[in-house]
Amino acid sequence: MANTTSAKKATRKMARRTAINKTRRSRVRGFVRKVEEAIASGNADQAKAALQLAEPELARAAGKGVLHRNTASRKVSRLAQRVKAISA
Structure with a gap:
């Protein structure tokens, strides 16, 4: 348990x-799930549209420090690769 005033404030800030x-992580997961569902259904147009919405969301999460930027980049890359595979 925090004893000093500054430690108590730090605990409140962390919470x-x-x-x-x-919330941000959950939002990103939702966008990624929509892309994956579209890929699973085999709908290329829907998957492309979902990817275009998910990409900036992943970048935003990386910018805010929720995800590491390499993690966000890797996720976008892998999703794009899968979307391209069903498009072809």
């Missing part, structure tokens, strides 16, 4: 940031 980051 707020954790809640915000949890």
